Amino acid sequence: MSVASLCQIxxxxxxxxxxxxxxxxVCATHYDRATGLCTDCAAGT
Ligand SMILES: [Zn+2]
Ligand SMILES: [Zn+2]
Incomplete structure (x- = not known):
């Protein structure tokens, strides 16, 4: 797992x-800590 990378969103x-x-x-803005998902996945299908 790389930690030194840019948010892919x-x-x-x-x-x-x-x-x-x-x-x-994903960066903090695009990561939903409640679900552990990126905002794309957290938004649904
Ligand atoms: Zn981002
Ligand atoms: Zn995702």
């Missing part, structure tokens, strides 16, 4: 975690 902030479902590296 906005590509402008450092990724702080990865989505449990798709594995996308």
């Amino acid at each position: 906005c590509e402008s902030a450092m990724a702080v975690d990865t989505c449990d479902t798709c594995g996308t590296a």
Whole structure:
């Protein structure tokens, strides 16, 4: 698991975690800590 990478959604902030479902590296803005998912997955299908 890489920790030194950019958020793959906005590509402008450092990724702080990865989505449990798709594995996308995401920044704090695009990571839903309640579900452990990226905002794309948390938004639904
Ligand atoms: Zn982001
Ligand atoms: Zn995801």
